[in-house]
Amino acid sequence: QVQLVESGGGVVQPGKSLRLSCAASGFTFRRYAMHWVRQAPGKGPEWLAVISYDGSKERYAASLGGRFSISRDNSRNTLSLQMNSLTKDDTAIYYCVKEGLDVVTIDVHYYFDYWGQGTLVTVPS
Amino acid sequence: QSALTQPASLSGSPGQSITISCNGSNREFDYNYISWSQHRPGKAPKVLIYDVTSRLSGVSHRFSGSKSGNTASLTISGLQSEDEADYYCSSFTSSGAHVVFGGGTKLTVL
DSSP states (O other): OOEEEEEOOEEOOTTOOEEEEEEEESSOGGGEEEEEEEEOTTSOEEEEEEEOTTSSOEEEOGGGTTOEEEEEETTTTEEEEEEOSOOGGGOEEEEEEEEEEESOOSSSOOOEEEEOOOEEEEOOO | OOSBBOOSEEEEOTTOOEEEEEEOOHHHHTSSOEEEEEEOTTSOOEEEEETTTEEOTTOOTTEEEEEETTEEEEEEOSOOGGGOEEEEEEEEETTTTEEEEBOOEEEEEO
16 A cells, blocks of 8 residues: 655754655655645645656745755655755645656646655744 | 635534535636545545545545536535544646645534
8 A cells, every 4th residue: 555654854943954755655656746745733735846756857836935855766765855944934744745647747736646644843933 | 825715614413414615716627636635633634536526546435526617515425423524625726836725624523
């Protein structure tokens, strides 16, 4: 069965950096685009970034201002999110999410089919 | 302010049916890429519906999706206590934001 396991969350001081990882299993990782989505306390989910199945293309939410970077290692079935210059507004649960269709362009998002359980990032004010 | 608008809360009794609405603009609804997910505390969110009406494998037939104009709907029939959760709609958008979510609907099973 599909498993997405995030790690790397924790308490980080404002202005610092943090790197999140997602270990994927149960599907052919290299065939699917992957996303990061976060959910702040009491708010709806917010899409952050997507990376193509082969890692050649990325897209980001404009609100991130270039502070985050998504990457993947298809040889290790791992997705990562590098987060820089963190502020209290980045406090959220961060989810690794799988695109539903394989080997498709990331110019369009079709649907998510699996989410991880998330990892909590806390940036104190 | 979410790009997709949902009612903040709904409630129903076991056995009843409820419908959650999701309103957006042409930038989302010109495409049939509307999805619905169920979020429970401490659990991985679960995708229920994609492409407006398609059920993900293994999802109960009690969950169904529809669309009319710029409003999508998730209907849950035969409400069960385990359906108590937060429900979110999401969609691809041509606005440049790529993927947008609704603000969520908290469903209470009385």
